[in-house]
Amino acid sequence: MSDNLLDIQNLHLEFHTYDGVAKVLAGVDLTVRRGDVVGLVGETGCGKSMTALAVPRLIPMPPGKITAGQVLFNGEDLLAKPDDAMEQFRAQHLGMIFQDPTTNLNPLFTIREQLVDAVLYQRANDQRVPGRWLGWLPSAKQMRKEAYDRAVELMRLVGIPDGDKRIHEYPHQFSGGMRQRVLIAMALAGEPDLLIADEPTTALDVTIQAQILRLIKSLVKQFNLTVLLITHNLGVVAKTCETVAVMYAGRVIEKAPVRELFKNPQHPYTQGLINAVPTKYTQRGGLEGIPGLIPNLIDAPPGCRFHPRCPHVMDVCREVVPGEFWIAGEHSVYCHLYGDEA
């Protein structure tokens, strides 16, 4: 078995809109090694979440359309799987947490109802869950009972006090942080191989953010999880991840171990990003942004998509999409500055 749990290769995703075809992902390359915590950063609209949603195949199609590329999980292409097999796959191998804990829990059902179902259906395939109309069967009752016990256990694992009582409450009776804990419990119910966390702390306030990040980190150890963490917050990346991939306008442009990326950013965009983070040495008014705006993906710039904003732009950048150039060790960058053409 290969070392890579998840290997996204040359993923192209288009959205058909009234204004034209938006090339949202234009050749995303990303690998996640077993046991790694990989951060995927980039600004709003750069395709981070779309990359994340492409793995469980949750992008609405239409209007979305994957035109090229592969999403390999343990060497198996997920894009080629039939729909029902994909449902099984999501249940058994995948956990996912999302940005907004208020909208991601179903408001009309108790935590118990939702968490027990999560436990039941994420079990391995050896035991079929009886249909709803067979709930009176002793075996079904037994399964529900076991699932319930596991659900209470999960409530404890994600740090919800009085989990055995609070499990009977509704989502609106929980605070935002507690709801996110519930969602984490649901995602981990089946002990997934891969946890995709799509901006898990963005909707929370800063103290709760820190708690949730700490929780995720401890669960990673406990469950031996592999995590793909999507965020636009470099601080979160620095605290949580081991490797980072930076995205810009539908492409990954730089990949590196986290310390290396912060110490030694190579892509002009990454350099700009890191310069834009205020530090204790930043003077008033001294924060540097990246000039220009993110490109319109319907009419994206040819060649390197960053070239209109790049301070080091060369002729080749305007025409040729840069390939992957290795800097050192596991640090690679998609930029012509480091290629043979420069």
Next chain:
Amino acid sequence: MNLRYYLMRRIFLIIPTLIGLSVLTFSIARLVPGDPVGLAAGPQATPEIRETFRRNFGLDKPLPVQYLTYMQGIFRGDFGESLYSRRDVFEDLKRFFPATFELTVMAIFIATVLGVPAGVVSAMYRNRIPDHISRVISLFFVSFPAFWLAMIFQTVLGRELGLVPIGRRFSIVEAPPNTVSGLYILDSIIARDLDSLWLSLRHIFVPALVLSFSALASITRITRASMIETLEKDFVRMERAIGIPYQLIITKYVLRNAFIATLTVISLNFGWLMAGAVLIETIFDWPGLGLYAVESSLSLDFQPIMGITIIYGVVFSTINIITDMLYGVLDPRIRYG
């Protein structure tokens, strides 16, 4: 608890509603041009006879006095008597109301049982073949005039195929079940009389089906729209992402959210169907309130008109309260107080 307080308050508030309704109906019924006495006494009546008529029914008194006298009677259970037939209005209502009520409940039941699954299937296969089929069928049935469809069903199913009786609530030769509620289906069940139950169901099926069509269409459409809206919600994506089977997501998690809108439409339709049952009742010779109401209105027979209006008012208000309670059952975030 709060719920009991809320329920008491709601029930109590029916009273002012009904008083307002009765004032309005009374005024309209008595102020429209036309002379009920003239109609009731007949064209040959002399002025003296009319005068006697008028005095006997208390119609010579000022309107407010008449109204108060009438309302006093109602609180004693006395709804007056018809100018025309001289029958006791309360007895008539007791006879006709259960027939209409049973028909309406049955129609709403059919509309819900057929409409909700149709809406769910439509939403699941949005803009694909099943959705188009359900759209065409519901448009078809809602577009044809109900009385025309009623006659077609009556002719084809009743006369040509002989599957169902062509009209009436019950067989002419056999005795209906012991009257407890006046609802034949319920009474048959209470009496454990399977023959009566079967007969009642056979009689009610086609009229209720035809009556249900307009409601069926709107229930299907609103369920579809509401399902589609709910399917876009974040929690559906979350449920799919963690591997809850899609079928379970639809039938359990999404449907409950979507049903709140459907419930509103069901309760609205209940009122409309009950008021609109008259056409169906006429065609199927269904001895209901609708027919009674039309006859009374045509002859300006205001005592039955008042009685019918008040009954409708009570039913509407009750349905509203029940609907509001059901919202709370569906959505735990709704609190009463």
